[in-house]
Amino acid sequence: MKVLLIDDSEIDNYINKAIVSKSKLVEEVVTKTSGKEALDYLIGLKEDLNMFPDIIFLDIRMPGMDGYEFIENYKELPESSKEKCTVFVLSSSMNSADVARSESYDEIKKHLAKPLAHHSLEDLILKDV
Numbered sequence: 001m002k003v004l005l006i007d008d009s010e011i012d013n014y015i016n017k018a019i020v021s022k023s024k025l026v027e028e029v030v031t032k033t034s035g036k037e038a039l040d041y042l043i044g045l046k047e048d049l050n051m052f053p054d055i056i057f058l059d060i061r062m063p064g065m066d067g068y069e070f071i072e073n074y075k076e077l078p079e080s081s082k083e084k085c086t087v088f089v090l091s092s093s094m095n096s097a098d099v100a101r102s103e104s105y106d107e108i109k110k111h112l113a114k115p116l117a118h119h120s121l122e123d124l125i126l127k128d129v
Contacts, residue, residue, distance in 0.1 A: 001025050001026050001027060001028075001054045001055065001125065002026075002027065002028045002030070002052070002053045002054050002055075003020050003026055003028070003029045003030070003055045003056075003057065004029075004031075004032065004038065004041075004042075004053035004055070004056045004057070005017060005020070005030070005031045005032070005056075005057050006031075006032050006033075006034075006035060006038040006057065006058045006059060006062075006067070006070065007031075007033065007057075007058075007059040007062070008033050008034060008059065008061075008062040008063060009033075009059070010033060012059070012115075013031040013033065014031075015115065015117075016031075016090070016115070016116045017029045017031055019116050019121070020057075020116070020121060023125070025121070025122065025125055026121075030053065034063075035058075035062055035064065035065030035067060035070030035073075036064055038070060039065070039070060039073050039074065042074070042077060045081070046077075046078065046081060049080060052081050052082075052084065052085060053085055054086065055085070055086050055087075055124075055125065056085060056087045057088050057089075057090040057112075057116065058071070058087055058088065058089050058090065058108075059089075059090060060089055060091045060102070061091065061092070067089060067091070068101065068105075071087070071105050071108065074087070074107060075107060082107070087107050088108070088109055088110050088111075088124065089102045089110070089112060090112050090114055090116060091111065091112070091114060092114045094111075094113050098111070110124075112124075
């Protein structure tokens with residue numbers, strides 16, 4: 001299983017990568033520090049769909065392209081790329097408006113509170129993917 005972490009905080013990416021890497025279900029973790037960088041990365045994978053992530057953890061509060069702008073662009077990727085991928089918002093904001101906005105997107109499976117350590121990765125993978 002491949003995981004993509006998208007967060008402008010390199011510290012959060014470092015910590016979350018360490019947490020995700022401990023799972024025996026995960027074989028690769030890629031981190032990106034902006035929505036634009038992540039989108040460019042995913043677009044570049046169109047030639048090798050086997051490299052497309054199975055799970056994306058997406059921060060919503062980022063400068064430049066925020067998480068919701070990322071999702072709007074992600075929606076335009078070919079279905080063949082996205083069909084095996086599950087997107088989770090991983091945010092410090094549990095504001096009801098942010099949660100409702102996340103839940104309004106079919107592409108977003110669940111809005112999770114940071115840190116990732118509060119969630120069982122195996123439960124997320126096995127129950128929600």
